Amino acid sequence: PARTADLAFRGTVIEEIGPGLDGDDVVDVSGLVVTPGFIDIHTHYDAQVFWDPRLTPTCHHGVTTVIAGNCGFSIAPCGPQHTELLARTLHHVEDMSVETLAVGVPWEEFETFPEYLDAVRRRGVALNYGCYIGHTALRIWAMGAQAYERDPTPGELEAMTTAVREAIDAGAVGFATSHSPTHNGDGGRPVPSRRASMAEVLALATPLREAGRGVVALLPGDGMDHDDPFVVWEAIRRPVTWTALLTVKGFPWHEEIIRSHDEHRLAGAQVWPQVSGRPLVFQMTMADPFTFNMRESFRGLMDRPPEERIAAYRDPRWRAAAWEDMTGRGAMPVNWDALSVAESGAHPELVGMQVAEIARQRGDTMLDVMLDIALDDGLSTRFNSVLANNDTDAIAWLLPRDGVLIGLADSGAHVSQLCDACFATDLLGNWVREQEVMTLERAVHKLTGEPAEVFGLTGRGRLEVGKAADVAVFDPDTVAPGPLRRITDFPANGERLTADAPVGMEHVFVNGTAIREHGKDLTGQLRSLPGNVLTE
Numbered sequence: 212p213a214r215t216a217d218l219a220f221r222g223t224v225i226e227e228i229g230p231g232l233d234g235d236d237v238v239d240v241s242g243l244v245v246t247p248g249f250i251d252i253h254t255h256y257d258a259q260v261f262w263d264p265r266l267t268p269t270c271h272h273g274v275t276t277v278i279a280g281n282c283g284f285s286i287a288p289c290g291p292q293h294t295e296l297l298a299r300t301l302h303h304v305e306d307m308s309v310e311t312l313a314v315g316v317p318w319e320e321f322e323t324f325p326e327y328l329d330a331v332r333r334r335g336v337a338l339n340y341g342c343y344i345g346h347t348a349l350r351i352w353a354m355g356a357q358a359y360e361r362d363p364t365p366g367e368l369e370a371m372t373t374a375v376r377e378a379i380d381a382g383a384v385g386f387a388t389s390h391s392p393t394h395n396g397d398g399g400r401p402v403p404s405r406r407a408s409m410a411e412v413l414a415l416a417t418p419l420r421e422a423g424r425g426v427v428a429l430l431p432g433d434g435m436d437h438d439d440p441f442v443v444w445e446a447i448r449r450p451v452t453w454t455a456l457l458t459v460k461g462f463p464w465h466e467e468i469i470r471s472h473d474e475h476r477l478a479g480a481q482v483w484p485q486v487s488g489r490p491l492v493f494q495m496t497m498a499d500p501f502t503f504n505m506r507e508s509f510r511g512l513m514d515r516p517p518e519e520r521i522a523a524y525r526d527p528r529w530r531a532a533a534w535e536d537m538t539g540r541g542a543m544p545v546n547w548d549a550l551s552v553a554e555s556g557a558h559p560e561l562v563g564m565q566v567a568e569i570a571r572q573r574g575d576t577m578l579d580v581m582l583d584i585a586l587d588d589g590l591s592t593r594f595n596s597v598l599a600n601n602d603t604d605a606i607a608w609l610l611p612r613d614g615v616l617i618g619l620a621d622s623g624a625h626v627s628q629l630c631d632a633c634f635a636t637d638l639l640g641n642w643v644r645e646q647e648v649m650t651l652e653r654a655v656h657k658l659t660g661e662p663a664e665v666f667g668l669t670g671r672g673r674l675e676v677g678k679a680a681d682v683a684v685f686d687p688d689t690v691a692p693g694p695l696r697r698i699t700d701f702p703a704n705g706e707r708l709t710a711d712a713p714v715g716m717e718h719v720f721v722n723g724t725a726i727r728e729h730g731k732d733l734t735g736q737l738r739s740l741p742g743n744v745l746t747e
Contacts, residue, residue: 213652218245220680223722223741227676238728240684243717244651247659247674248275248681249635252616252666253454253485255279255305255624257286257342261330262315262702265337265726265734268711269622269632272692273683275721276663276671276745277622280343282430282454283388283404286316287327287344288352288374294318297351300396300403303513305624306501310703322352324374325381328744335740337726339671339681343428344378346388346415347396350403358403359396368414376418382746384666385426385449386416390435392505399510405433413446420447426666429453437468440482441475449481450665455619456484456609457491458602465605469612476614483665485618486609488638491598493628494553494708497524497585501628502596505543508533521590524582534578547577549597557587566594603646610642610657611649616665617657626707633692633710640691640715651687668745680723683716690715 217232218225249272256266256279269277279285284305289297294313301307321327324344331340349371350358363371375386388404396402412435419425431437431453440451458465468484475482495501498517503509508529512520523529537545550566552558561569561584569584570577585592600606609615622632635658643654663672670679691714699706711732719727724741726734734740 213244218674218682220720220723223680225674225676225678225680228674238718240718242686243684244687245674246273246655246683246685247663247672248683248719248721249273249658250276250278250662250666250668250672251620251622251632251634252278252452252662253281253618253620254622254632255281255284255307256340256622257284258301258307258312258316259623260336260340261317261334264335264740266340266623268630268709269620270337270719270726270734271711271716271732272633272636272713273685273716273719274338274632274635275681275683275719276339276341276668278341278343278384278666279623280345280384281387281428282391282394283343283346283348283402285324285327285343285345285348285387287321287324287348289318289348290322290352291318293351293355296356296397297348299514300347300351303396303399303499303504304394304402306499306626306628307624308701308703308705311701311705313703315702324378324383328381328383332744336742336744337734337737337740338721338742339679339745340742341382341384341666341668341745343385343387343426344375344383346386346404346407346412347402349374349415350407354403359400359406361406362408363411368411372414372418375415376421379418379422379425382744383425384745385419385428387428388412388415389430390432391430392432393501394430394432395504395510395513397514399504399513401433407434409435409439409442413443416443416447416449419449423449424667425449427451437471441480444480444482450483451481452483452485452616452618452665454485456486456615457599457619458605458609459599460602463605465609469609472614481665483614483616486606486612486615487600487617487619487631487634488606488610488642489600489620489631489634491600491629493596493598493625494593495596495628496590496593497581498590501625502598503537503545506533506536508536517590521586524586530579530582534576537578545577546597549601550577550581551595552584552592553595554591554593555584555588556591558584558592607642607646607648610638611653616662626701626705627697628708630695630708630710633713636685636690636692636713636716639685639687640689644687644690680720682718682720684718686715686717688715
C-alpha cells in the first residue's frame, strides 16, 4: 500500500525507509510517487546493447531491468562462420538491419554465451541486463545452415544441451524458443526453432531443472499448442512464460485460455502468459512487408534484390497470384480495414486514410493500392497495420489478473516498424489513471515485484532495506508515454521509431545512480554506467 516516507540509499542498495531521513544528497520528490524500478521482461536488446548501452528509449520510461534473448533470438552462441546467417535471420524476424548488425556487434569477441555476457559486462550497460539463451541461435551454432532443414543428430543435441547448461551456470535467465508462424527467417523459411520437436525443446530445457533456476519462454504455434507450456512445466518444474495472450475483437479466445490457466494454476502450475496494454501496430513498408510474409507469394521475395521485388510488384501475373494468396479459399485472412497510410512522400494527401477507402475510391483491390503507392514512393511508403490486441474491454479484463505477466514490449526489435518500449508509462497513464482498470499499487506490483519473483530477481522488484536501489519516481497525474518519432542514429545509418520524451517520469535510479533527474536524461553524462549483467 502507498504511504508517505523518505527513502535513503547507501551505495547501490536501499539503506533505510521511514520518516524524517536526511543525507548528503537530498532529492525532494514531494507529491510524486516513488516505486521500484520497472522490469521489461520481453526485449530484443541483444545486439543494440553494444552500440547503445543506454538501451534507449527504455531507459526513459522508469525501467531499470530488461530481459533480452526472447523468442529464441539471442545472438550467442554464434561461431564466426555463422554470423551472416544469424544476421539475415534477425533481419527478417525482428527487423534488425544486416548492415547495422555487421558494424555494431563485436562478433569477434564472443562465440559462447558466457563470452557474450562477458563482452556486455566489459562495455557496461545503463540498466540491469538479463538474457535468455535462444533456441534459434543454438541450432545455427551447432548445425549451421542445416538448422533450417532437419532434426539435430544426437551429438548436435548433446552439444546444444551442454551449451544451455554452461549458459545457465554463467547467469542466463533461462531458455527461449519460438514456434510462431510469423517467424520466418533466411530465404523466407521457418526459423530453426520452428523445426524442433517438443522432445528437443524438453531436452534443451532440462539444464534449468538440474540447476534449479531459470525461466523457459515459449511462443506456441506450429508444432506447439497452448497446452504444451504445461507439459514443459511438468517436465522441468521451473516457471514458464509464453508470448502472447493478445486480444482480437470479436474472437474471445482469451477467455478460454484464462480458464485453462486458472485451473492449472490452482493445481500448482507456474505458467505465465504475457499480456500487453498496447495494440499491436506495425508501420511496415512493401520493401519488407513483415505482416504479409507468411503468404507464399511474398515469402518468395524475401532476400531477393530490390529490383526483383519491384519487378514482381509491377507484374500483373504476380499481383494476381498474391491477391489469390490473400483472398482465395483457405487463405489466411487480411484485415484490410486495419491498414492505413502512415507516411508517404509521393502521396501526402493519403496519409491517415484507410487502404480500403482508397481502394473504393479508385476501384482497385487493396493490394493494388498498396503496391501502386509504394512503387510511387520507391517502396518507402509506410502503412500502419493493426495486427491484434485491439479489444479494449478484453485488455482491461486481462491486465490486472493474477497469473499473467505484463510483457511483449518487444523493445529493441521491429525498430523501424513499432516502439512499445513505453509500455510502463502507457500502463500508468492510460490504463490506471484514465481507464481505472486497476489501482496504482496493483499496476506497480505487476511492473516490479511480480516479474522479479517469476524471474528469481530476489534483490530487486521491491522497495526494501538491503535490496538494490532501483527506483522510479513519477507524477501520477501526468505520467504518459509521450510521442513517437522517427530518427536515424543506429550504425550504418539505421533508422528507428523512438519514444524518448515521456511525460511525468521525473527521476530514475539504477543501483543508486541517477540516470534521469527532473525529467532529463543523464545517461550521456555518466562516467560509468550503473547497470549490472544479471546472474541472480
